[in-house]
Amino acid sequence: MRAAVFEQFRGPIEIVEVADPAVAPGEVVVEVLAVGLCRSDYHGWHGTDPDIACPHVGGHEFVGRVVGVGEGVHRVREGERVVAPFVCGCGSCAPCLLGQHQVCRRQQQPGFTRWGAFATYTTVPFADTNAVLVPSEVTDEAAALVGCRVSTAYRGVIERGRLAAGEVLCVHGCGGVGLAAIAFGHAVGAQVVAVDISPDALALAVTLGADLTLDASTIDDVGAALHDLVGGAHVSVDCLGSAVTAGNSILSLRALGRHVQIGLLPTATADLPISRVIRDELELLGVHGLSASRFDQVFAMMAAGQIDPADIITQRLTLADVPTALPAMRAFAQPGVSVVTKM
Numbered sequence: 001m002r003a004a005v006f007e008q009f010r011g012p013i014e015i016v017e018v019a020d021p022a023v024a025p026g027e028v029v030v031e032v033l034a035v036g037l038c039r040s041d042y043h044g045w046h047g048t049d050p051d052i053a054c055p056h057v058g059g060h061e062f063v064g065r066v067v068g069v070g071e072g073v074h075r076v077r078e079g080e081r082v083v084a085p086f087v088c089g090c091g092s093c094a095p096c097l098l099g100q101h102q103v104c105r106r107q108q109q110p111g112f113t114r115w116g117a118f119a120t121y122t123t124v125p126f127a128d129t130n131a132v133l134v135p136s137e138v139t140d141e142a143a144a145l146v147g148c149r150v151s152t153a154y155r156g157v158i159e160r161g162r163l164a165a166g167e168v169l170c171v172h173g174c175g176g177v178g179l180a181a182i183a184f185g186h187a188v189g190a191q192v193v194a195v196d197i198s199p200d201a202l203a204l205a206v207t208l209g210a211d212l213t214l215d216a217s218t219i220d221d222v223g224a225a226l227h228d229l230v231g232g233a234h235v236s237v238d239c240l241g242s243a244v245t246a247g248n249s250i251l252s253l254r255a256l257g258r259h260v261q262i263g264l265l266p267t268a269t270a271d272l273p274i275s276r277v278i279r280d281e282l283e284l285l286g287v288h289g290l291s292a293s294r295f296d297q298v299f300a301m302m303a304a305g306q307i308d309p310a311d312i313i314t315q316r317l318t319l320a321d322v323p324t325a326l327p328a329m330r331a332f333a334q335p336g337v338s339v340v341t342k343m
């Protein structure tokens with residue numbers, strides 16, 4: 001098969017012929033139909049993900065058609081169109097039995113702990129648990145985004161953030177995750193404030209349902225500005241991943257507010273305004289994708305017309321574009337998300 005391989009972090013990515021993946025017990029092999037370029041793929045290529053060993057093939061936000069079914073797989077059939085969460089839980093450990101596959105200790109992650117979907121074929125581990133049938137009315141490109149950023153935003157805003165109608169949601173960083181978070185906030189009837197440093201991203205945020213926007217590049221104290229603007233947020237999400245945006249998110253909360261950390265920070269620890277967390281009894285909540293067992297909730301909101309992942313897609317690529325498009329994410333030049341729709 002063809003795959004976008006890098007031999008070293010930050011090194012060239014090349015489209016090369018490699019062996020097709022084996023059909024291992026408990027797994028399925030899928031022919032990739034579409035795959036998004038998530039900033040986590042950029043982090044992976046850049047070398048900040050300790051789970052990745054070179055040579056490597058990224059791509060974790062995909063939809064595929066099942067072409068091989070491993071021994072012991074009972075629920076998935078050849079020919080089915082499936083999506084999988086980027087965290088594939090084992091299905092049998094204590095967190096998995098509680099339906100919390102996203103924190104499984106035996107998890108596998110295609111595109112991180114194993115080769116991913118910037119290729120003709122990839123694999124879904126623990127397939128009976130993680131291969132989710134895609135409803136026929138959902139397009140390939142929309143289904144791909146459910147694999148990571150759309151489902152992660154659902155987990156952050158709806159499940160972890162517990163956002164309710166009439167509350168204020170602040171979204172810091174309006175890229176793939178952030179735009180999806182805005183759409184979910186709008187869908188539940190919250191007042192949504194979008195924060196970014198890119199006017200193009202903010203313009204897109206308005207089309208997704210943001211009620212107000214704030215250009216962080218023009219403001220010294222983003223938290224104070226959000227208190228002035230809306231009295232502070234009930235729920236605030238860091239959808240970039242930096243000490244600056246995480247701090248801004250915490251400081252934009254009103255008392256008893258919930259900060260949701262989705263963006264991955266480049267370091268294991270960060271300097272955050274903890275005194276504010278104590279003074280205002282704030283909640284700090286992490287997010288690690290969404291369990292496959294909850295994907296039906298996201299598809300139900302899509303079927304009800306509450307969110308359409310296609311609304312956040314601004315660029316459609318081929319596999320041959322990945323070697324240039326992935327390193328180019330460094331510049332944050334492209335608002336919205338890029339999806340490979342032709343392998």
Ligand SMILES: NC(=O)c1ccc[n+]([C@@H]2O[C@H](COP(=O)([O-])OP(=O)(O)OC[C@H]3O[C@@H](n4cnc5c(N)ncnc54)[C@H](O)[C@@H]3O)[C@@H](O)[C@H]2O)c1
Nearest residue numbers: 039040173174175176177196201241262263264287288289
């Ligand atoms: N925890 C999880 O489960 C999970 C899942 C998916 C992605 N992620 C992470 O979420 C983050 C976002 O991913 P993405 O693909 O949406 O990224 P993206 O590049 O599409 O979006 C990032 C946005 O942040 C904006 N930005 C940059 N500096 C800013 C600042 N100082 N203030 C406000 N906005 C700023 C950019 O202009 C851009 O619009 C990444 O760190 C990614 O690795 C985590």
Ligand SMILES: [Zn+2]
Nearest residue numbers: 038040148149
């Ligand atoms: Zn991702």
Ligand SMILES: [Zn+2]
Nearest residue numbers: 090093096104
């Ligand atoms: Zn498990």
